[in-house]
Amino acid sequence: MKGKLIGDILVVHKKPENMEEILKLPYINNILQIKSIHGQKREPEIKILYGDTTETTHRENYCFYKIDVAKVMWSKGNTGERMRMSKLPNENETIIDMFAGIGYFTIPMAVHSKPSKIYSIEINPVSYNFLCENIKLNKVENIVTPILGDCNKQELPKADRVLMGYIGGTHKYLDKAMEYIKEGGILHYHESTPENILFERPVQRVKEAANKQNREIEVINKRSIKKYSPGVHHTVIDVKIL
Secondary structure: OEEEEEOEEEOOOOOOOOOOHHHOOOOOOOOEEEEEEEEOOOEEEEEEEEEOOOEEEEEEEEEEEEEOOOOOOHHHHHHHHHHHHHOOOOOOOOEEEOOOOOOOOHHHHHHHHHEEEEEEEEEHHHHHHHHHHHHHOOOOOEEEEEEEEOOOOOOOOOOEEEEEOOOOHHHHHHHHHHHHHHEEEEEEEEEEEEHHOHHHHHHHHHHHHHHHHHHHOEEEHHHHHEEEOOOOEEEEEEEEEE
């Protein structure tokens, strides 16, 4: 079966030839075809092949995500990174999630690591509304503070950990990330990077942003999350900001 299962919705790129067999599966109630993805907010254009809804609740790593797959992207390729992030914080940390979406990283961190506070910023009202619903759905209201707005324009307490889990011009927000992060704090910086400069460019960009504020960096982890497009990877580097 080709496609990705999000809750009870099977998302495909072209109409399956074995539709009748797929519809016999009890856990699939809707089939959607993604025709294209466009815009800075990565909004999908879809066609309903079977069913009557585009909303579902997806479960992953003991976390629940309510989502409308016609309005918001869900990447199965980021599952490993969401699980990794769920284990990293400690209970005393203050975290800023600069591109929270529907809570992709915020929710697993809050559920599994239970840090002191997560400030989750999202500029897209649709994603923000799902973020608020998912905070309630996972019963982490005491940990997560959702913020609707531009992450470049918020005034927040200094954080022990800053997450930049978005790709597409993310480097433009590095100056603000440096303002947010405490001395000795950890920055998780995501970028779509060509293979020939896989980690060189993201490290250089973080270093340049730190130097502007007379700060130094220590790279503690580098990894490719997945292939983003031919010759381009979705990468993340974990950097201690000194």
